[in-house]
Amino acid sequence: MPPPPVPTRANATSSGLLSSTRVASSSLLSPLATTQKPPKPSKKVALAPGFGPLDWAQLKSSGEDLRGVDTLLRVPPSVLKSHNKKQDAWTAINGKVYNITPYLPYHPGGEKELMRVAGRDGTKLFSLTHAWVNVDFMLDSCLVGFLVPEPSS
Numbered sequence: 730m731p732p733p734p735v736p737t738r739a740n741a742t743s744s745g746l747l748s749s750t751r752v753a754s755s756s757l758l759s760p761l762a763t764t765q766k767p768p769k770p771s772k773k774v775a776l777a778p779g780f781g782p783l784d785w786a787q788l789k790s791s792g793e794d795l796r797g798v799d800t801l802l803r804v805p806p807s808v809l810k811s812h813n814k815k816q817d818a819w820t821a822i823n824g825k826v827y828n829i830t831p832y833l834p835y836h837p838g839g840e841k842e843l844m845r846v847a848g849r850d851g852t853k854l855f856s857l858t859h860a861w862v863n864v865d866f867m868l869d870s871c872l873v874g875f876l877v878p879e880p881s882s
């Protein structure tokens with residue numbers, strides 16, 4: 730018995746093979762136009778050598794004191810407000826108060842941006858900028874305490 734014919738373009742068309750092959754291969758091509766918006770340009774800053782995310786992770790787990798307080802505090806807004814200098818900067822995010830001074834040179838968005846929340850509740854600005862960032866984890870070793878209402882006098 731002779732071997733079965735080898736498929737060629739000529740006999741593929743008649744057998745319907747080519748049309749299905751065409752559909753399959755053209756679906757693998759990338760579309761010529763897309764409806765997706767181009768990504769926004771990044772506002773990340775160039776961090777100094779030794780201040781990348783891995784360096785921060787290392788410092789965080791080094792056991793160095795990054796809080797600057799001996800025990801967790803109850804922090805009213807008036808106290809938070811007094812910590813608004815680069816060398817002594819606190820912010821509140823989602824009810825937790827963090828010492829952000831050690832993180833300033835490591836912040837991918839830059840020191841200036843981070844200082845916008847120094848001495849105040851930064852929850853809104855933080856979540857507007859990057860709600861996906863896990864601040865609980867990023868700043869766990871910088872926790873100073875919890876934001877509480879101003880005591881009534």
Ligand code: HEM
Nearest residue numbers: 771772773837838842843845846851854855858862864867
């Ligand atoms: C307080 C705690 C904060 C932490 C832990 C934090 C952390 C981070 C991290 C991890 C990134 C990189 C994100 C990524 O790669 O997708 C980032 C980027 C950035 N952050 Fe923050 N951030 C904080 C607060 C702020 C605040 C208050 C602002 C002020 C508006 C800000 C502005 C930015 C900007 C502009 C970028 C660059 C975004 C981009 O274009 O990719 N961050 N931050």
